[in-house]
Amino acid sequence: MSEQPSPPYYxxxxxxxxxxxxxxxxxxxxHMMDLGLKHPGCLGLESVSEDDRGISVSYWKDLDSxxxxxxxxxxxxxxxxxxxKWYKSYTTRIALxxxxxxxxxx
Amino acid sequence: MSEQPSPPYYxxxxxxxxxxxxxxxxxxxxHMMDLGLKHPGCLGLESVSEDDRGISVSYWKDLDSxxxxxxxxxxxxxxxxxxxKWYKSYTTRIALxxxxxxxxxx
Numbered sequence: 001m002s003e004q005p006s007p008p009y010y011x012x013x014x015x016x017x018x019x020x021x022x023x024x025x026x027x028x029x030x031h032m033m034d035l036g037l038k039h040p041g042c043l044g045l046e047s048v049s050e051d052d053r054g055i056s057v058s059y060w061k062d063l064d065s066x067x068x069x070x071x072x073x074x075x076x077x078x079x080x081x082x083x084x085k086w087y088k089s090y091t092t093r094i095a096l097x098x099x100x101x102x103x104x105x106x
Numbered sequence: 107m108s109e110q111p112s113p114p115y116y117x118x119x120x121x122x123x124x125x126x127x128x129x130x131x132x133x134x135x136x137h138m139m140d141l142g143l144k145h146p147g148c149l150g151l152e153s154v155s156e157d158d159r160g161i162s163v164s165y166w167k168d169l170d171s172x173x174x175x176x177x178x179x180x181x182x183x184x185x186x187x188x189x190x191k192w193y194k195s196y197t198t199r200i201a202l203x204x205x206x207x208x209x210x211x212x
Contacts, residue, residue: 011119011201013163015152019211046121048154048161055154055161057119083209091208095117095201102197103189105125 005043007097010060016082016090018052025086028078035074041065052088059097066094111149113203116166122188122196124158131192134184141180147171158194165203172200 018025029047036045036058042065047056060066069075082090124131135153142151142164148171153162166172175181188196 007199011117011199013117013119013201013203015163046159046161048156048159050154050156053152053154055152055163057121057161057163083211087209087211089208089210091206093113093117093203093206095119095203097119097199097201100197100199102195103193104195105189105193 005059005061007099009043009097010063010066011095011097012058012060012066013093013095014054014056014058014090016054016056017088018054018086019088021085023085024081028081032075032078035072036069039065039069039072042069063094111165111167113205115149115203116169116172117201117203118164118166118172119199119201120160120162120164120196122160122162123194124160124192125194127191129191130187134187138181138184141178142175145171145175145178148175169200 033045033047036042041061043059043061045056045058047054058069060069139151139153142148147167149165149167151162151164153160164175166175
């Protein structure tokens with residue numbers, strides 16, 4: 001995360017399984033990461049991909065920020081492309097982060 | 107996830123950056139996945155790794171299940187090994203899943 005806010009805040013957990021069609025995928029993800037991070041209320045984004053599986057988690061100040069991010073035009077287009085081309089299946093979960101703890105090697 | 111329970115339930119989001127020391131890491135993760143899935147209250151586990159970054163999310167019926175999983179002897183040993191050898195840094199977040207939606211290609 002780019003910042004370390006204190007809970008409570010929201011996490012959107014997006015876990016996906018991709019198709020073999022990767023055309024335009026990497027560029028769109030990069031563009032979405034850039035846009036998302038600039039979106040009001042976004043506290044951070046992280047995304048990890050292994051073979052055809054991916055988990056992305058974005059962190060948000062509140063539910064209104066998540067709602068308005070979902071309605072950004074480029075993001076709507078990306079979601080449509082995702083369903084038509086890139087994803088075999090995915091699940092999105094909206095979760096309220098109640099507690100967090102971090103470890104950093106001394 | 108192995109099951110699809112309805113919210114509310116809990117997610118533990120574990121995001122990590124690893125050191126170069128991978129000795130015993132893969133075997134321990136596999137063992138922890140096996141053990142975790144059998145633990146009472148565990149609804150599912152998913153883990154994705156890319157280069158030195160990883161995101162694992164486990165899903166739980168309630169906070170008590172998370173607490174008792176944290177206290178399993180093999181898991182305590184694995185956490186200790188993680189801090190001593192495998193992880194440069196990590197953050198664990200406990201979050202209440204309020205909503206979820208899934209997509210599956212027709």
